[in-house]
Amino acid sequence: MGNNLSKLQKAIALKQFLITAEITPPKGGNPERMLEVAKVLKNRVHGVNITDGSRAVLRMSSVAASALLLRESIEPICQVTGRDRNSIGLQADLMGAYGLGIRNILALTGDPIKAGDHPQAKAVFELESIRLLNLIDKLNQGFDINNKALSDGKLELFAGAAVDPQSKSWSGLQRRFEKKIEAGAQFFQSQLITDFEKLDKFMTQIAIKGDRPILAGIFLLKSAKNALFINKYVPGVEIPEHIIKRLEKAQNPLQEGIKIAAEQVKMAQDICQGVHLMAVKKEELIPEILDLAGIKPLQ
Template sequence: RAVMRMSPFAASLILLRHGIEPVCQFACRDRNRIGLQGDLLGAHALGIQNILALTGDPIKAGDYPDAKAVFDLEAVRLLKIVGNLNRGLDGNDKPLPDGAVDLFVGAAVDPQCKSKSGLERRFEQKIAAGAQFFQSQLISDFDLLEKFMYQIANGYQKPVLAGIFLLKSAKNAEFINRNVPGVEIPQHIIDRLARSSQPLQEGIKIAAEQVQMASQLCQGVHLMAVKREDLIPQILDLAGIPALAIDSPHANII
């Protein structure tokens, strides 16, 4: 949502230093092709391999609506540039001084897109441009996710991570419906949160149930617990997802 937070580049490096393999997001909204390529080369040099190539949400959706957007590229063109870097070439098809990089690049997908033909066309464009995995937008309709997986995605054998959002209250769910394009939290979920005397705990249960549903359809999840990332282990435990052994004395702080 174009909200100012720590650089994904820096956050990814912190995670890497704690033994956790990150997925670093690169948004075309904030940098031109020179800056993007420089940071991609820097990410590779520092051992950050997984890249999520995004166009980026519009500036007016965030907390600095008067900031200046860049959008020198969009997601498909950024994917192609990463492909070039992996072949040892820059965006102008000139050889890189230090040779090819080895980046594993993915892209975003919205299984709830109202146009199936548009969804399929954009998905195929991103695969043709080099996408090796996909992270979905916030999923609220698991029937649409199932249709997308069986009718489109499974034929390409690219891993898909479903976006699961921690809803903290009925008011939070209503805010999402008003402000996040393409997402409609079902009324029965809103009612369930409204009825609960502990809406946050109910939201944790809902997220865990959605993790379980997603695990039957796709290859993983992208958990979004905005400002309550500390609750992610609780969601995963409730969903029955076994913990990974992290070889780091500081891993428990992440």
């Protein structure tokens, strides 16, 4: 099992245009809806991101949910955050993920506890995303966080990271991007992109030096109300007025949202190496977005 490259790794090596999509694990013990959605995406994406308590809202463990996807021969990208676990818990989960056959990991700091449905819970944050990437790199070399050798073999995890090309601080963006590459990030999935000029500037001025694939975050907007909600509650995201107007005027706002997402996928094709699609509670519409953008099913 050790030397098998993930589908994502193979696609990166072949310099293919990468497509990933995000789904949330179940809130409870029944994974049926998650698996149904994942099956719809199976031959359309190189990897399905499974979130780890996104927005600090309780869900099934991302490692367990990723293992359920693997059973159906669907490739997961397992998100792991430093918010809820200390370094012992994180190492244990990363070893467990590897033992279950999971290869792709997206290392994240995690959303603040106060944002979620358990505001009274205790945050850990012993490791943020860069230190988590360093930890994965160590485990891949066969050592734990204390530089003690792993007696039962090293891991071979394929680690990625998040990036925000629309960050207000250009120097901060550059510094964190470079640190994540130094720490071992092999690919980057971006936050929701609305300013493709900024993405282009990021690609030509910062990302070019890293030589790692960047996947632009594309979000399915369901209505003008949905867009306004995101502007209000999602930090660092500014959905432009002209897009909100389009959604307002549309007879079928959801269909218009699909059209906008497809246009953005096409724009991304000219700028970066892939797209990361987010269609909260409407993930089954992702194939329609890809069809409209002229992206064929994977071979």
